[in-house]
Amino acid sequence: MKQKITIKTIAKELGVSTSTVSKALKDSHEISKDTKEKIQAYANLYNYKPNHLALQLRNQKTKVIGVILPKIVHHFFSTVISGIEDGANKKGYNIMVCFSNESYKKEVETLKVLSNGSVDGIIVSVAGETLENKDFNHFKGLVSEEIPFVLFDRVVDEILCDKVVVDDVGAGYKATNHLLENGRKNIALITTPNHVNVGALRRQGYEKALIEHYIKTDRDIIVEIDEKKPLKPQIAKVFEKEIDGVFAVNEIYAANAMRIAKERGYTVPKDISIIGFTDGLISEYSSPSITTIAQHGFTMGQQAVDLLIQRIENETADFKPKKIVISSDLKLRESTKTL
Numbered sequence: 001m002k003q004k005i006t007i008k009t010i011a012k013e014l015g016v017s018t019s020t021v022s023k024a025l026k027d028s029h030e031i032s033k034d035t036k037e038k039i040q041a042y043a044n045l046y047n048y049k050p051n052h053l054a055l056q057l058r059n060q061k062t063k064v065i066g067v068i069l070p071k072i073v074h075h076f077f078s079t080v081i082s083g084i085e086d087g088a089n090k091k092g093y094n095i096m097v098c099f100s101n102e103s104y105k106k107e108v109e110t111l112k113v114l115s116n117g118s119v120d121g122i123i124v125s126v127a128g129e130t131l132e133n134k135d136f137n138h139f140k141g142l143v144s145e146e147i148p149f150v151l152f153d154r155v156v157d158e159i160l161c162d163k164v165v166v167d168d169v170g171a172g173y174k175a176t177n178h179l180l181e182n183g184r185k186n187i188a189l190i191t192t193p194n195h196v197n198v199g200a201l202r203r204q205g206y207e208k209a210l211i212e213h214y215i216k217t218d219r220d221i222i223v224e225i226d227e228k229k230p231l232k233p234q235i236a237k238v239f240e241k242e243i244d245g246v247f248a249v250n251e252i253y254a255a256n257a258m259r260i261a262k263e264r265g266y267t268v269p270k271d272i273s274i275i276g277f278t279d280g281l282i283s284e285y286s287s288p289s290i291t292t293i294a295q296h297g298f299t300m301g302q303q304a305v306d307l308l309i310q311r312i313e314n315e316t317a318d319f320k321p322k323k324i325v326i327s328s329d330l331k332l333r334e335s336t337k338t339l
Contacts, residue, residue, distance in 0.1 A: 005043070005046045005047070005048045005049075006048075007021045007022055007025075010039060010042055010043060010046075010048065013042065014038065014039060014042060016035065016039070017144045018144045018145060019143075019144050019145070019146055020035065020039070021039055022146075024036045024039035024040060025039065025040065025043060025048075061120055061312075062117070062118065062119055062120050063092060063093050063094065063120065064093065064094050064095070064096055064118070064119045064120060065084070065088050065093050065094070065095050065096070065119055065120060065121055065122070065123065065305065065308060065309075066095075066096050066098065066114035066118065066119035066121070066122040066123070067081065067084055067095055067096065067097045067098065067122070067123045067124075068098050068099070068100055068107060068110055068111065068114070068122065068123070068124045068125070069081070069097065069098070069099050069100070069125055070099070070100055070101070070102050070125055070126070070127050070128060070154065071099060071101060071102060072099055074250065074252070074278065074280075075251065075278055075279075075280025075281065075282065075297075076153075076250075076278040076280070076295055076297045077125070077297070078297075079295075079297030079298045079301070080125075080152065080153070080297040080298070080300055080301040080304075081095075081097060081301065082297075082298055082301060083297060083298035083299060083300060083301020083302040083303075083304075083305070084123060084301035084302070084304060084305045085301075086298070086301070086302060087301065087302040087304075087305035087306055087309075088305050088309075091305075091309050093120070093305075093309065096114070096118070096119060098110045098114070100127040100130075101127075102127045102128040102129055102227070103127055103129055104127055104129040104130045104133050104135065105129075106127070107124075107126070107127045107129075107130055107138070108138045111124075111138050111139075111142070112138075115141075115142060115145070115147050120148065120312045121147070121148035121149060121150075121308045121309070121311060121312045122142070122147070122148070122149040122150075122308075123149065123150045123151075123152060123304050123305065123308055124139075124149060124150070124151055124152070125151070125152055125153045125154045126151065126154040126155065126156060128154075128192075128193075128195070128196055128227075131154065131156075131195045131196055131197065132193070132195045134195075136156050136158065136159060139151075139156065139159045139161070140159065142161070143159065143160050143161060148308055148311035148312045149161055149162075149308070150162045150163065150164065150304045150305075150307050150308045150311075151163045151164075152164040152165065152300055152301075152304045153165060153166065153198060153300065154196065154197060154198055155197070160321050161321055162304075162307040162308070162311065162321055162322045162323070162324075163321070163322075163323045163324070164300050164303045164304045164307065164323075164324045164326065165323070165324070165325055165326070166198070166295050166296075166300070166325070166326050166327075166328055167325050167326065167327050167328060168197075168198050168201035168202050168204075168205065169201050169202070169204045169205040169208070170205060170327065170328065171202060171205060171277070171293045171295070171328040172201065172202035172203060172204060172205020172206045172208075172209075172247070172249075173205035173206070173208050173209045174205070174293060174328065174330050175202075175205070175206070175247050175275045175277070175293050175330070176205065176206045176208075176209035176210065176247055177209040177212075178275060178291070178330055178336065179245040179247065179273055179275060179336065180209060180210075180213045180215075181338075182245075182273055182336055182337065182338045183338060184244045184245030184273055185215065185244060185245075186218070186221065186241070186242055186243045186244050186245065187206075187210070187221070187243065187244070187245035187246065187247055188221040188222070188223070188238035188241070188243045188245065188246045188247070188257075189203060189206050189221070189222045189223070189246075189247050189248075189249075190223055190225065190235055190238065190246060190247070190248040190249065190253040190254075190257060191203050191222065191223070191224055191225065191248075191249045191253075192224065192225060192249060193224045193225070193226065194224065198249070199224075199249050202249045202277070203222075203249075206247055218241075220241055221238050221241050221243055222238075223235065223237055223238055225253065231252070231253070231256050232256055232259075232260065235253060235256050235257055235260060236260050238257075239260055239261065239264055243272065244271070244272055244273070245272060245273045245274070245275075246261075246272060246273070246274045246275070247275050248274070248275070248276050248277065249277050250276065250277050250278055251276040251277060251278045251279075251280050251282045251283045251290065251292060252282065253276070254274055254275070254276025254277070254282075254283065254290050254292070254335075255276070255282050255283075255286055255290065257274055258274050258286060258288075258290065258335065261274070268288055268334075268335050269288065269334065269335050269336050269337035270337065273291075273335060273336040273337060274290060274291070274335045274336070275290070275291045275292065275293070275335065275336055276290045276291070276292045276293070277292060277293045277295070278292065278293070278294075278295055278297075279292050279293075279294040279295070279331050283331075283333070284333075286335075288333070288334030288335050289333035289334045289335065290333055290334075290335045291330070291331065291332050291333045291334075291335050291336040292330075292331050292333070293328050293329070293330060293331070294328060294329045294330075294331050295326075295328055296326055296328065296329075299326060300326055303324050303326065307322060307324070
């Protein structure tokens with residue numbers, strides 16, 4: 001049986017994108033005359049027929065937005081979901097939330113399902129394994145297929161899409177500077193592996209604050225957490241050194257640091273000041289309560305869904321990706337104190 005010619009087949013044979021083929025077959029003015037004629041001639045030669053069912057599925061609005069998150073445990077992501085749902089409902093959309101569980105394979109499979117007509121657009125925070133592998137072809141596929149999507153928090157700069165991020169460098173600087181201004185000199189950093197861009201950016205802010213106070217970065221009091229392994233033994237390593245402050249890039253790391261500090265006989269904040277990231281219930285109800293950086297996840301979710309719905313409802317030929325940067329705030333609690 002003769003293989004059916006598709007847009008992807010034509011694109012591969014002629015060395016162009018699927019988007020170019022699609023536009024050429026629609027006689028779009030965006031495509032040059034020569035390219036258009038070449039594509040149309042190839043399509044006619046091989047008797048290309050559009051898949052009307054697929055087109056109908058693609059063009060039919062579901063009024064549903066897909067959301068893919070790396071994990072469910074963080075308070076930050078729950079606030080983002082609330083913001084997305086709030087913004088979506090106001091515009092008459094519902095949301096479908098999925099989790100990649102930090103898996104590249106699951107992220108690819110979930111994107112494939114959602115982009116097959118199940119939803120009108122997709123909001124994604126990239127899985128840790130994807131960032132580690134640096135394989136972003138599934139996102140490039142969404143771009144070439146002109147499927148509306150927005151990346152938030154964990155983003156990939158090279159992907160041409162709308163993005164919503166926190167000023168992570170500024171947030172890392174604020175947290176570290178607060179500890180320095182409180183008289184702390186030996187500040188440990190508990191962060192993610194460097195391939196997780198939010199952690200890497202917060203580390204930049206941490207190092208910037210140290211430089212401004214003429215303090216050399218001590219690699220021995222920086223620990224990059226492998227979340228596939230138990231957290232406590234990894235965090236405990238920094239307490240083998242002389243430290244008087246801890247900056248943790250999320251509240252789970254901060255709460256673990258405080259527990260270890262107490263077990264080792266330190267008083268928080270008298271002996272060691274601790275600051276976390278994300279203003280969740282763990283930070284609020286720990287004893288002592290944890291000073292933290294508030295990321296404004298609800299606002300981030302609203303901004304992400306607003307950008308996506310604009311893309312869904314106002315398709316324009318000259319699409320230019322937007323990047324919204326949300327500032328963070330320092331929320332002072334009991335775990336930091338001036339010496």
